[in-house]
Amino acid sequence: MVEFFHMGGYAAYVWPVYALGLLVPLALAVQSLADYRRQLRLAEALEREAGGRVRRAAHKPDTEQGL
Amino acid sequence: MTHAFFALIVRDLRLAARIGGGGGMAVFFFLVVVAAVPLGIGPAPDLLARIAPGMLWVALLLSSLLTLDRLFHADYEDGTLDLLAMGRVPLELVVAAKAIGHFLTTGLPLVIAAPLLGLMLNLDVAAFPALMLAMLVGAPALSFLGVIGAGLTVGVRRGGLLASLLVLPFYLPVLIFGVSAARAAMAGFPAGVAGQSLLLLAAVTLVSLVIGPVAAAAALRANLR
Amino acid sequence: MSPMTSLSASQRLQAFANPARFMALSARLLAPLWVVSLGFLGVGLYYALFASPPDYQQGETVRIMYVHVPSAWLAMFGYSVMAMASAVALIFRHPLADLCAKSAAPIGAAFTFLALVTGALWGKPMWGAWWVWDARLTSVLILFFLYLGYMALWTAIEEPTRAARAAAVLALVGAINVPIIRYSVDWWNTLHQPASVFRMDGPTIAPEMLLPLALMAFGFTFLFVTLLLVRMRAEILRHRVRMLRLAQAAARAED
Numbered sequence: 001m002v003e004f005f006h007m008g009g010y011a012a013y014v015w016p017v018y019a020l021g022l023l024v025p026l027a028l029a030v031q032s033l034a035d036y037r038r039q040l041r042l043a044e045a046l047e048r049e050a051g052g053r054v055r056r057a058a059h060k061p062d063t064e065q066g067l
Numbered sequence: 068m069t070h071a072f073f074a075l076i077v078r079d080l081r082l083a084a085r086i087g088g089g090g091g092m093a094v095f096f097f098l099v100v101v102a103a104v105p106l107g108i109g110p111a112p113d114l115l116a117r118i119a120p121g122m123l124w125v126a127l128l129l130s131s132l133l134t135l136d137r138l139f140h141a142d143y144e145d146g147t148l149d150l151l152a153m154g155r156v157p158l159e160l161v162v163a164a165k166a167i168g169h170f171l172t173t174g175l176p177l178v179i180a181a182p183l184l185g186l187m188l189n190l191d192v193a194a195f196p197a198l199m200l201a202m203l204v205g206a207p208a209l210s211f212l213g214v215i216g217a218g219l220t221v222g223v224r225r226g227g228l229l230a231s232l233l234v235l236p237f238y239l240p241v242l243i244f245g246v247s248a249a250r251a252a253m254a255g256f257p258a259g260v261a262g263q264s265l266l267l268l269a270a271v272t273l274v275s276l277v278i279g280p281v282a283a284a285a286a287l288r289a290n291l292r
Numbered sequence: 293m294s295p296m297t298s299l300s301a302s303q304r305l306q307a308f309a310n311p312a313r314f315m316a317l318s319a320r321l322l323a324p325l326w327v328v329s330l331g332f333l334g335v336g337l338y339y340a341l342f343a344s345p346p347d348y349q350q351g352e353t354v355r356i357m358y359v360h361v362p363s364a365w366l367a368m369f370g371y372s373v374m375a376m377a378s379a380v381a382l383i384f385r386h387p388l389a390d391l392c393a394k395s396a397a398p399i400g401a402a403f404t405f406l407a408l409v410t411g412a413l414w415g416k417p418m419w420g421a422w423w424v425w426d427a428r429l430t431s432v433l434i435l436f437f438l439y440l441g442y443m444a445l446w447t448a449i450e451e452p453t454r455a456a457r458a459a460a461v462l463a464l465v466g467a468i469n470v471p472i473i474r475y476s477v478d479w480w481n482t483l484h485q486p487a488s489v490f491r492m493d494g495p496t497i498a499p500e501m502l503l504p505l506a507l508m509a510f511g512f513t514f515l516f517v518t519l520l521l522v523r524m525r526a527e528i529l530r531h532r533v534r535m536l537r538l539a540q541a542a543a544r545a546e547d
Contacts, residue, residue, distance in 0.1 A: 004342075010353045013417050017410045018341070021359035024406045025515055028399060032522045039529035046536040050543075215465055219458045223448045233441040233462060236434050237469050240476035247483060260483070267479070271472065282465045285382075289457030290449075 071156045072164050079168030082141075093130040093173040094180050100126040101184045112189040119188035120198055120249035126184075127177050127202060128238050131209040134173045135234065136227030138165055138217040139287070148221070152291050158284040162218065166210045166279060174206030197252030197261055201268060205245040208272040211279030212237045218286035244268035311528045314388055318521045325521065329514035336507030344504050356414040358504050362512040363407035364428075367435055370400020370516065374442070375467035378460035388524070390456035391531075393463060394446055395523035399516055401439035407432055427481035431474050438466045452534070 104122050105115060142148040151161045181202055182195050190198070216234035220226030244264045251261035340358035347354035373396045381389035411429055412422045423429065445462055449455035 010351060010417055013413045014352055014355050017356045017359050017413050018337075020406060020409055021363070024402055025512075025519075028402045028519060029515075029522075032519050032526065036522055036526040036529070039526050039533060042533045043529050043536065046533060046540065050536060050540055215462075219445060219462055220448065226448070229441075229444055229448050232437075232444060236437045236441070236473065237465070239434060240469075240472050243476045243480045247480070267476070271476075274468075274472065278465060278468055282461055286458055286461045289454055289461065292454065 071154075072160055075151075075156075075161060075164035076168050076171070079165065080171060083168070083172040091176075093134050094176045096133060097126050097130045097177050097180060098184065100129060101188065104188070116189040116191060119185055119190035120194065120253075121246045122188060123181055123184060123190075123198065124202075124242055124246050124249075127174075127181075127206065128209065128235075128242060130177060131169075131173055131206070131213055132231040132234065132238075133227070134169065135213045135217045135230045136220075138169055138214060139221045140226075143221050148287070149291060152287065158287060159280040162214050162280040162283040162287070163211075163276075166207075166214045166283075169213065170207050170210040174202075174210055178202040178206060191253050194249055194252040197265075198249035201245045201248035201265060204265060204272055205241045205268050208241045208268075208275040209238060211272075211275040212241075214279050214283040215286065218283035218290070221287060221290050240271050241268065244271060311388060311531075315525060315528060318525055322518065322521060325514060325518040329511055329518050332507055332511030332514060334511075336504055336511045339504035339507055344500050347498075347501070353414060353417050354501065356410060357501075358508045360407060360410040360414055361505060362509040363403045363410060364432060365509060366512050366516055367400060367404035367407050367432060369513070370396050370403060371435060371438070371467070371470065373520070374400060374463050378463035378467075381456065381460045382464070387531075390460065391524050391527040392520070393460065394456070395520055395527055397439055397443050397446070399519050399523070401436065401443065403512070403516070404432060404436045404439055408436060425481070427478045430481070431477045434473055434477070435470070438470070442466070452531070 101122060104118075108114065108118075139148060142151070152158055154161075178199055181199055185195055185198065186192075213230075213234055215237070216230035219233060220230045223229060244267045248261055248264040248268060251264060336358070340355055344355075346352045374393045377389045377393035377396065380386055381393060408429070411432070415424055415426075415429075416422050419426075442459060442462055445459050446455050449458055
């Protein structure tokens with residue numbers, strides 16, 4: 001086990017690589033999902049607030065249906 | 068059509084020569100950058116001689132970048148660019164005229180000033196013709212690639228810095244081939260490298276002559292709508 | 293809606309990939325995509341760290357390759373996705389293609405960054421220096437600059453349709469220039485090849501190393517696609533929020 005963490009003397013290089021390899025994609029995923037949720041909440045809030053009239057005005061074909 | 072094309076170039080040259088046109092600024096900047104180098108790295112003649120071609124090329128790149136925002140900015144502000152875009156001359160040709168104007172006001176003076184600065188950096192006199200030839204061949208590419216950055220950032224507040232950022236990666240092949248053409252004329256390089264790098268530099272310039280106007284015109288059309 | 297046969301080709305294309313359909317389709321795809329990418333990455337990590345032997349020449353540092361090479365692959369893959377989406381956006385004027393290019397950029401940039409940092413961490417034990425101006429490292433660094441410039445252009449132009457067109461032009465010019473830059477850097481590198489530096493021509497890959505490499509590459513690629521879909525969905529919602537706000541402002545102005 002100790003030998004495994006030692007990585008043949010290259011622990012100082014191998015482990016940071018794996019740490020970054022996990023952290024960078026993880027940070028990207030967290031940021032992407034957070035942004036998605038934020039936009040979803042905003043869109044829902046705006047639709048609720050707007051009610052009927054603006055909703056009709058906002059109905060362009062390309063933004064229609066079950067977003 | 069050709070008449071309008073040359074009229075555009077002459078107009079840009081006149082504007083640059085006018086007081087407040089900033090025509091001489093690029094050469095002055097070139098001089099200041101080159102003068103800053105020995106102060107930064109020390110005055111040892113052999114060291115300066117070794118880095119001189121690279122230094123002169125980097126200074127040329129920087130002067131070219133710093134003058135990019137002048138290309139379209141004034142014409143965009145006063146609406147001239149809209150008129151040019153709607154005119155009978157294709158926008159690609161307008162852009163090409165602008166790029167030629169940029170080369171004549173920044174690239175060409177710097178090429179002429181290069182030997183003087185080369186002497187100050189203790190560059191081998193035998194390398195002067197190769198250096199100047201390479202700069203003459205490569206500098207148009209800097210202008211024709213530069214218009215892309217200028218076109219993309221027209222109308223963007225403080226777009227000059229952004230334009231430099233966008234364009235600099237595209238300048239790197241010009242830098243690489245240009246420097247090696249000059250350095251190969253100095254001692255210690257295998258024969259044939261100078262000619263080969265000059266040819267490659269010419270190829271890069273030819274490619275930029277095509278994609279520069281096309282891309283910059285497309286960028287301008289996107290930004291002028 | 294009228295039958296498909298009565299629609300023109302371009303209308304059919306619009307119908308095929310309109311944002312609403314994209315939202316419905318991507319919603320169904322996301323869960324399986326997450327499972328597949330995390331599955332590949334989990335198994336890949338096991339093989340990369342435990343079930344593969346150290347290299348006879350590079351020792352344990354070869355394990356760095358299992359993160360570094362897939363990242364470098366995605367750095368290039370990301371730019372190709374961006375360039376192709378930009379071409380589609382410019383030719384067919386399709387709004388989804390713009391969003392695809394915009395969404396691909398940060399993901400590609402993140403993997404390019406990862407490739408650079410892991411390259412430095414591999415270089416230190418192999419070359420004895422954190423950074424060498426090796427042809428490959430240098431061109432990946434320039435690729436990173438291209439990504440940053442592309443993203444900077446999107447944020448600099450406020451009006452989305454204008455930003456999209458300009459960014460698409462930049463991505464395409466970049467795509468034409470990438471091979472030229474790559475060639476010039478290679479050429480420059482052979483000219484200045486320092487003799488003392490240990491040259492690493494990519495380890496000849498043994499089969500037991502190919503498996504973890506392939507697993508990690510698949511995992512990262514699926515993760516790329518998953519994140520791309522998530523970001524594209526966020527962009528579509530952002531567009532919708534903008535439309536709703538404009539409509540709201542217009543309605544207020546009428547009152």
